[in-house]
Amino acid sequence: xxxxxxxxxxxxxxxxxxxxxxxxxxxxxxxxxxxxxxxxxxxxxxxxxxxxxxxxxxxxxxxxxxxxxxxxxxxxxxxxxxx
Amino acid sequence: xxxxxxxxxxxxxxxxxxxxxxxxxxxxxxxxxxxxxxxxxxxxxxxxxxxxxxxxxxxxxxxxxxxxxxxxxxxxxxxxxxxxxxxxxxxxxxxxxxxxxxxxxxxxxxxxxxxxxxxxxxxxxxxxxxxxxxxxxxxxxxxxxxxxxxxxxxxxxxxxxxxxxxxxxxxxxxxxxxxxxxxxxxxxxxxxxxxxxxxxxxxxxxxxxxxxxxxxxxxxxxxxxxxxxxxxxxxxxxxxxxxxxxxxxxxxxxxxxxxxxxxxxxxxxxxxxxxxxxxxxxxxxxxxxxxxxxxxxxxxxxxxxxxxxxxxxxxxxxxxxxxxxxxxxxxxxxxxxxxxxxxxxxxxxxxxxxxxxxxxxxxxxxxxxxxxxxxxxxxxxxxxxxxxxxxxxxxxxxxxxxxxxxxxxxxxxxxxxxxxxxxxxxxxxxxxxxxxxxxxxxxxxxxxxx
Numbered sequence: 001x002x003x004x005x006x007x008x009x010x011x012x013x014x015x016x017x018x019x020x021x022x023x024x025x026x027x028x029x030x031x032x033x034x035x036x037x038x039x040x041x042x043x044x045x046x047x048x049x050x051x052x053x054x055x056x057x058x059x060x061x062x063x064x065x066x067x068x069x070x071x072x073x074x075x076x077x078x079x080x081x082x083x
Numbered sequence: 084x085x086x087x088x089x090x091x092x093x094x095x096x097x098x099x100x101x102x103x104x105x106x107x108x109x110x111x112x113x114x115x116x117x118x119x120x121x122x123x124x125x126x127x128x129x130x131x132x133x134x135x136x137x138x139x140x141x142x143x144x145x146x147x148x149x150x151x152x153x154x155x156x157x158x159x160x161x162x163x164x165x166x167x168x169x170x171x172x173x174x175x176x177x178x179x180x181x182x183x184x185x186x187x188x189x190x191x192x193x194x195x196x197x198x199x200x201x202x203x204x205x206x207x208x209x210x211x212x213x214x215x216x217x218x219x220x221x222x223x224x225x226x227x228x229x230x231x232x233x234x235x236x237x238x239x240x241x242x243x244x245x246x247x248x249x250x251x252x253x254x255x256x257x258x259x260x261x262x263x264x265x266x267x268x269x270x271x272x273x274x275x276x277x278x279x280x281x282x283x284x285x286x287x288x289x290x291x292x293x294x295x296x297x298x299x300x301x302x303x304x305x306x307x308x309x310x311x312x313x314x315x316x317x318x319x320x321x322x323x324x325x326x327x328x329x330x331x332x333x334x335x336x337x338x339x340x341x342x343x344x345x346x347x348x349x350x351x352x353x354x355x356x357x358x359x360x361x362x363x364x365x366x367x368x369x370x371x372x373x374x375x376x377x378x379x380x381x382x383x384x385x386x387x388x389x390x391x392x393x394x395x396x397x398x399x400x401x402x403x404x405x406x407x408x409x410x411x412x413x414x415x416x417x418x419x420x421x422x423x424x425x426x427x428x429x430x431x432x433x434x435x436x437x438x439x440x441x442x443x444x445x446x447x448x449x450x451x452x453x454x455x456x457x458x459x460x461x462x463x464x465x466x467x468x469x470x471x472x473x474x475x476x477x478x479x480x481x482x483x484x485x486x487x488x489x490x491x492x493x494x495x496x497x498x499x500x501x502x503x504x505x506x507x508x509x510x511x512x513x514x515x516x517x518x519x520x521x522x523x524x525x526x527x528x529x530x531x532x533x
Contacts, residue, residue: 027383041387051375
């Protein structure tokens with residue numbers, strides 16, 4: 001993966017989606033040159049895939065968390081202290 | 084000497100007693116004996132100490148408010164006033180209030196200590212330590228036998244299974260009680276592995292609870308680093324121990340209920356929190372997902388080509404505009420041109436007319452000149468052609484001569500140098516042509532001028 005991709009992986013979910021939003025707005029405004037638009041689009045697609053992966057991972061994590069939430073039974077301890 | 088009647092003597096004595104400041108407001112301590120309630124509801128008894136006794140009467144009205152049930156042998160403190168029962172000539176006491184002596188004495192001591200400790204600020208709220216929400220181990224200072232500890236363990240077992248409890252067995256009344264409690268408190272603090280202590284005992288008389296009103300116990304409780312819950316006696320009993328403790332529970336069972344939360348409640352709360360966390364988490368996750376999907380469905384991402392369409396359209400527009408521009412230009416030029424032409428035409432026609440006139444005049448003159456010229460030239464032409472005719476090879480040929488040309492007919496042969504042996508030539512005669520070959524070349528003796 002190019003350096004840019006590695007950097008992209010370290011992005012937090014929020015940053016990734018924020019950048020994706022930026023790109024979409026830029027493309028919609030249409031001010032970017034054709035080449036720039038193409039690059040932006042490619043970056044957008046990569047970001048969108050990363051976000052998807054992160055979301056899926058989180059969803060899986062949650063379902064795992066749900067499973068082992070059951071408590072454990074306790075025993076009693078009454079001790080007598082004799083002076 | 085004046086002789087008095089018996090009643091006068093008794094009356095005088097009665098008046099003497101009533102006037103006396105001490106005898107008219109007495110507080111007397113002693114033991115009840117021979118108590119008897121008459122049908123009238125009044126209570127007659129004698130109060131005695133080891134050496135003397137006084138007969139007393141406790142009228143029904145005064146007795147009504149009292150909780151204590153007087154019995155023979157009880158050690159009591161009574162307040163009231165002394166007087167003479169004139170009819171009987173008996174010295175007696177009219178009782179206003181009665182309370183148990185021991186109790187009274189103890190009570191007095193209790194009040195004295197309470198006020199003193201209060202003044203020292205030992206009851207102040209700020210001093211009270213907060214109780215641990217979930218104590219790891221509970222220390223209970225009470226009598227090992229009896230219902231109290233059983234109730235406590237039972238309640239805890241019901242409310243919070245898995246509790247840890249240590250009993251510090253003490254005498255809850257009697258001579259050993261105070262030292263037991265003080266030592267228990269000290270030991271608990273030394274071990275310091277209890278998170279809360281409960282000092283408690285069942286109901287009892289003021290005397291029974293005496294050790295919990297002692298200064299020693301009070302100071303031991305004050306000194307305890309570990310928070311102390313005091314649950315001494317019945318709900319209505321208040322002991323110094325209650326005042327100095329970090330929390331007063333009305334009864335030992337109440338203490339058990341206060342010390343540990345209901346485990347079921349905790350689990351319910353935990354589950355509620357888990358549920359809430361889950362809902363919030365899934366909610367924010369779904370928000371994130373929708374946001375992402377929205378972005379992905381945005382035109383530019385779903386159909387990137389649209390970007391190109393956009394550009395293509397722009398291009399077309401530009402082309403159109405270009406062409407229009409061009410057409411417009413053309414039109415302009417045309418118009419311009421037309422205008423020019425019109426102006427030109429106009430000018431031209433004017434000019435033309437002018438020139439026309441000139442031209443026609445020139446033409447006329449030209450024609451005239453031309454005609455003239457023509458005439459002259461025709462005459463000279465005639466002359467020339469006549470002369471020319473003379474030179475006309477055809478005429479010469481007519482007169483019997485021939486034109487020789489090369490095979491291709493174009494070049495007329497004027498010198499034998501143009502010829503070579505065996506070369507085919509053409510002979511042109513007036514009435515036709517003949518083909519011939521050069522058999523012989525004989526240069527002429529005289530040079531023919533080129």
